[in-house]
Amino acid sequence: MAEITDMMKDLAESAAKKADVTYKVTRLRFRRSALAKLLDSQYKELGREVYKMCRQDGGDAEEIEAMAVQIERTHRRIDAIGQQIERVLEIVRCPVCGRVAKIKNPRCAYCGTQLAATEAEPEENETDFITSGEEIQL
Numbered sequence: 001m002a003e004i005t006d007m008m009k010d011l012a013e014s015a016a017k018k019a020d021v022t023y024k025v026t027r028l029r030f031r032r033s034a035l036a037k038l039l040d041s042q043y044k045e046l047g048r049e050v051y052k053m054c055r056q057d058g059g060d061a062e063e064i065e066a067m068a069v070q071i072e073r074t075h076r077r078i079d080a081i082g083q084q085i086e087r088v089l090e091i092v093r094c095p096v097c098g099r100v101a102k103i104k105n106p107r108c109a110y111c112g113t114q115l116a117a118t119e120a121e122p123e124e125n126e127t128d129f130i131t132s133g134e135e136i137q138l
């Protein structure tokens with residue numbers, strides 16, 4: 001009887017963990033897609049400014065540089081979210097073939113490259129996460 005109870009407890013725990021992972025990943029993907037939209041609008045703005053400059057109709061080189069810096073920043077934030085998603089899903093990307101592998105696997109299943117022993121990285125502080133999210137202007 002005790003075995004069945006333990007089994008049911010394990011099942012419940014694993015279901016709860018899956019639900020938690022799904023929730024976290026959904027949130028991160030939502031955040032990432034908001035950032036992708038932001039990035040599109042930043043590129044559009046940059047394009048307009050460059051166009052003006054090409055047509056000698058204004059366009060400010062300093063402004064263009066500042067926009068490029070913003071774009072780089074958005075790219076970095078998108079990459080960081082991608083890494084967070086991989087952490088939540090407990091996957092890593094093989095440094096050689098780029099395929100996805102489970103963190104616990106010692107080697108890539110496709111090319112056999114030894115995967116770095118990934119130590120559990122501390123999850124990003126929830127407060128920081130929310131604060132950085134609030135910077136998104138849509």
Ligand SMILES: [Zn+2]
Nearest residue numbers: 094097108111
């Ligand atoms: Zn590989």
